[in-house]
Structure formats: C-alpha cells, structure tokens
Amino acid sequence: MANEIMDRNNLMRNWFNGDSWMNNIPSLFDNNFPEDSTLKTDIKETDKDYEVHVDMPAFNKKDIDINYDNDVLTVSGHRDSFDDHSDKKGDMIMSERSSGRFMRQYHLPAVDSEKITANYDKGVLKVSLPKMEKKVETGHHIDID
Structure with a gap:
C-alpha cells in the first residue's frame, strides 16, 4: 500500500512526461516552489495503523491544524515571518527561511x-x-424456502 501512496505523488509528473513538448513544465513548477517550502513527510503502515511524521520546524503548536475527512488526512499550518537579521544598511546576503x-x-x-x-x-x-x-465473517447457513 505504501507504493500506492508514492505513485499518487508522482502522478502529475508522469502525466506531463508523456508528451515531449511538456517535459519542461514540471521543472518550471519546481523552480517556483523551493524544496524547503513543502512539509517533508514519512508515512509508516502496519496491519493496525498508519503513522505519519511531518517535519514542521519553527511552527507553534497553536498554528497547526489537523483534519481527517473522507479518507483524507489534511495537515495545515502557518508560520509567521522571521525576524529581520539585516545590518543597519539592510544588507542581506541570503535568506532561505x-x-x-x-x-x-x-x-x-x-x-x-x-x-x-x-x-x-x-x-x-x-x-x-x-x-x-475488520469484521471477520464467520459465515452462516441460509435455509432455502
């Protein structure tokens, strides 16, 4: 089942790769959304449960929302902007957060x-x-009228 989840994640990229003229579209999307802007996740499945671990650094617990509806777990949140660490001239060499x-x-x-x-x-x-x-069907006899 875990492979099934991974397949869904790659569905859009595979669809675009089917047409040669569209091969570069996924890379355009990737450049607009830095890798660090997504919530990195591990999902483990056993016979009894799913365990989901989501990296959400620098989030306040009160700013995280979790919902489960129609077989879909939704994890959302917001993180406020970080303090400005520029010097007095406003120089910032790099900002990736x-x-x-x-x-x-x-x-x-x-x-x-x-x-x-x-x-x-x-x-x-x-x-x-x-x-x-799972309800275990024990079976039962059905009489014929």
Whole structure:
C-alpha cells in the first residue's frame, strides 16, 4: 500500500512526461516552489495503523491544524515571518527561511477517526491513525424456502 501512496505523488509528473513538448513544465513548477517550502513527510503502515511524521520546524503548536475527512488526512499550518537579521544598511546576503501557509493531504483509507492522536515535539508532528477493525465473517447457513 505504501507504493500506492508514492505513485499518487508522482502522478502529475508522469502525466506531463508523456508528451515531449511538456517535459519542461514540471521543472518550471519546481523552480517556483523551493524544496524547503513543502512539509517533508514519512508515512509508516502496519496491519493496525498508519503513522505519519511531518517535519514542521519553527511552527507553534497553536498554528497547526489537523483534519481527517473522507479518507483524507489534511495537515495545515502557518508560520509567521522571521525576524529581520539585516545590518543597519539592510544588507542581506541570503535568506532561505520561508513563512506563510502550508498544507499537505494524504489519502489514508479505513481509519477509525475517533481514535486518531497527534503529538508535536521538537518540530515534528506525529499523527497516529488506527485502522478500522475488520469484521471477520464467520459465515452462516441460509435455509432455502
């Protein structure tokens, strides 16, 4: 199932790569969105649950929002701008830290939404999503009328 999630992440890039004239479009998008502006994520799946770890450095816990609806986990938040560390002339050699609103969505089916838990510690959001218990069909005899 983990490969299925990764396949969805690459779906758009694969679609563009199908037409040679469109091969450069994904790189144009990549240049507009620096790699550091996305929420880096690890997802682990077991028979009993999903565990999602999202790097969210410099976020305040109160600025993070987590929702689960229609088999989709949505993690969003906002990070205010950083203090200006320019010298008196306003010279800044480089500034790579980003601020603003961030959001990621993950398709994680058959989760018991009442039992989802989350923890935010040292810049990492950890969300545990227990799977619904599967009902075991024991079968039964059906009489014919």
